[in-house]
Amino acid sequence: MISSKLRLQTLALATFLLLCFVLAAESQLAGKLTQNACVNKATCHECIQTLECAWCSDPNHGDKPRCFSEYMNNFCSAQYIQNPKTIQEILVSQELSRASGGAAMMGGGQMSSGGSYYYNSSYSSSMSGSFSSSSSASAHGSSASASSYGEIVQISPQRVNLKLRMNEVHNLQFRYSQAEDYPVDLYYLMDLSKSMEDDKEKLSALGDLLSETMRNITSNFRLGFGSFVDKVLMPYVSTIPKKLEHPCDQCEAPYGYRNHMPLSTDTPTFTTEVKNAAVSGNLDAPEGGFDAIMQAIACRQQIGWREQARRLLVFSTDAGFHYAGDGKLGGVITPNDGECHLNAAGLYTHSVIQDYPSISQINHKVKQNSINIIFAVTANQHSVYQKLSSHIEGSSSAVLSNDSSNVVDLVREEYSKISSSIEMKDNATSHVKITYHSTCLNSGSNELETAKCDGLKVGDIVTFNAKIMVTSCPADPAEWNQVIQIYPVGINESLIVNLEMLCSCDCERPGSPGYEINSPICNNHGRLMCGICDCDDMHFGHTCECSTNEIHPGKNNDFGCRPDNSSIVDCSGRGTCLCGVCDCEKRANPDEIISGRFCECDNFSCERHEQQLCSGPDHGTCDCGVCACKAGWSGSACNCKTSIESCYPPGGGEICSGHGDCVCGKCECKSTEEGRFSGDHCEYCPTCTGRCHELKDCTQCQVYQTGPLKDPEDCRTNCTLFTPEEVEKVEIDETKGEYLCMFYDEYDCKFKFKYREEDNKIVVVAQTERECPPKVFMLGIVLGVIAAIVLVGLAILLLWKLLTTIHDRREFARFEKERMNAKWDTGENPIYKQATSTFKNPMYAGK
DSSP states (O other): OHHHHHHHHHHHHHHHHHHHHHHHHHHHHHHHHHHOTTTTOOSHHHHHTSTTEEEEOOTTOTTSOSEEETTOOSSSOGGGEEOOOOEEEEEEOOOBOOOTTOOOBOOSOOOOTTSEEEEOOSOOTTSSSOOOOOHHHHHTTOOSOGGGGTOOOOEEOOEEEEEEEBTOOEEEEEEEEOOTTOOEEEEEEEEOBGGGHHHHHHHHHHHHHHHHHHHHHOSSEEEEEEEEOOOSSTTTSOOSHHHHHOSSTTOOOOOSEEEEEEEESOHHHHHHHHHHOOOBOOSSSSBOHHHHHHHHHHOHHHHTOOSSSEEEEEEEESSOBOOTTGGGGGTOOSOOOOOOOBOTTSBBTTTTTSOOOOHHHHHHHHHHHTEEEEEEEOGGGHHHHHHHHTTSTTOEEEEOOTTOTTHHHHHHHHHHHHHTOEEEEEOOOTTEEEEEEEOTTOTTSOOEEOSEEOSOOTTOEEEEEEEEEEOOOOSSGGGGEEEEEEEETTOSOOEEEEEEEEOSOGGGSTTSTTEETTOGGGTTSEEEETTEEEEOTTEESTTSOEEGGGOOTTTTTTSSSSSSTTOOSGGGGSEEEETTEEEEOBOSSTTOBEESTTSOEESSOSOEETTEETTOTTTEEEETTEEEEOTTEESTTSOEESOOGGGSOTTOOSGGGGSEEEETTEEEEOBOSSOBOBSTTSOBOTTOOTTHHHHHHHHIIIIISOSTTOSHHHHHHHOOSOOOEEESSOOOOGGGTOEEEEEEOTTSOEEEEEEEEETTEEEEEEESSOBOOOOOOHHHHHHHHHHHHHHHHHHHHHHHHHHHHHHHHHHHHHHHHHHHTOOSOTTSOTTOOOSOOOOOOTTOOOO
16 A cells, blocks of 8 residues: 555656656747747748748648748748748840950859859840940950940949848859040030139140040040139129129139030140130139039030040139038029039020039039049149048049149049049948958959959959848838949949849738638638738737627637746736737837737847947847847847958958957957067067067178178178168058067167068168267276366365465454453563452541
8 A cells, every 4th residue: 555655656756857847848948939030920021031031831830930940941841931032133244345455254154152043145225325245356356445346345244133032141243344445535624713814824735735645545535625613693703794794804704604615536626715715703712613513514415425435524723612502692592403504605504593512412413424523723722622522422633733734644643543443332222231342453362341443454354242131121112122233433334233122922912822812711801821810900819710899808818828838927928918819018119119929029128239239230130139140240249240351461361360360350369479469460569579580690790790690701601581771760661561670789789670571582671870879988987087086185175275274364363353452561461460468448447
């Protein structure tokens, strides 16, 4: 009997422990599911907008999570899986134009990483410009310039279709090459106020030289000329009738802007037009140059800008500029509309009707029309226009001499800078992030994040890798299809990307399989979409089984509102259980949302970095209490870069120069026995001796003829690797990888030299003069000390003799004085006293 009871107790205890273990395992599993970013997604479009998540649209899926990691599927049939993939399709890929004697680059043959693509040999008719095939020319290996065929291709491919999921990075490779003999349109826009009169005369004399210089660069060159003064209103110009006709001596009436000569190959006409253009005058210092720039850009037909040409606008002035808002001074309040307003004579007709354009308007027009502005201004205005050029895409500034005599050299130099550099831009919206990576011309180095490459020559081919990522899906589905233009600054060619954002599932669209209105599965009260019910306004529940008219709080609270039997709180304590469905609480802040089947998730309790949730929206988003990092970022707060590219030195080499570890995209430098390394790439070590000791003896003997190798024969025999350069003072430049060395020789003289490694050779630069301590003459010091002792002794004796003499004289003088004051007879001895004494009796009266 006792044995049976004991067995029963043992069995009950074992059952209890097993139940506890099962509950603990279920609780742990529920916790793991909560941490999974896919599990808490309630709809198919939310699921596929999460990286690496897929959705199961099977109507008979039951209560299992429908959103799961695409790498962990073992319960959903392939026909029901919604997991759209990134697809790239190249539509137009013409070959790059050949430089003379160069090899043609065939397009359309590469597949960029990040997704597959399909090649389509038909060219899109919607492309701007002509894209006819040039294969026949390239097939014969012609070395003629591209422009001779009437078509130029400098970027390839030209048009791409791309389907892309949110938060997925897609690599789109494209190439750029500067074509030979590329057409150039140069429009010279000049300030013709009185102070520019000598500049006008010089320009008219240099017109032929300017044309000849540009034709040496390209045979397809055209030149135009325009001028400007200011608005014919007070306080810009004097409106006194006499002043309106002749504002100054030998001046014509003021005007806003005039197109003297459209772009043309007729160089003599340019010289004549500049020479015949009369100067005018105005009152205030700034000029109306912005009005002129806007018209010169907007009036494409009147100016004659070509579709395929590098467009240069040289803006020459010696004064500042008026901009938007200054028109109010003259009573002009109508904003500038950015349109062309030139009459048949080439005069700007709306000068007194609308305000000056703003800097942003100028920048917009410059980008829209691919114009390169060169601000050729005098030295006193250069700092202002240098700042202005930083706000206008593709513009630059240069110093013009007082009489514009250097204008030809200036234009040639600035054109060389512009043509030898290429920078990629795009017009992507805030929902799309594009970063550019390239090795530029350093084919063997690591790919760096850069949109700009310098030092290009005709025929050089540069490959860019555009990393495209959809950061968020627009609220309006009409914006899920966008056309993105990737273009080189200042060139009217581009790569068109027809982007389709994969923000929803097919089964969420009417007419698609898996979409059913008033479905029986939803009790005829809702739509079946991707296996789940979207109930009407009067019903809710998993299958729309609950009606808002028949809500019974407390009924079936334990069904569907708790993740497992171990939970004792409905809806995680952050919602109300209605008919087995959790209605999550609404937060005071509408951006803070509690979500999840059991209200277990939120988007506001994630880790913060620098007081920003998940380091900010560019780094990650808060998903169910855990930061879901965007591509390129990692860490619990998405504050760490996953890429190690920023840890490579700019000139190539090991990660962190081999002296540190790449942590969160930054180098953490190491401390060694030699010293501690520092710098962005651990390239500096101020306390390291490096190769200083190795180079010391040879530097010492070759420069100073001292040290253990000071014998000329020993020095020549042992020092053959380098010959030091001598400078007056050694200063290191850490950007060049230079190291400073400092030693003392046998004469206690300090000598310095620096070294750097260049093309596998050692370059040593030594200071010409050593810093030696001054020489000490011991004999002089000893004689000086002896002489000083003797002199001090003599001085003391003389002082003693002087003091004793003064004292004796004072005593003698005192004696003489006392002797003169004596009262006794000098004939008697004052010491002598008589032997008898006389006493008087005081009582004796004298009787």
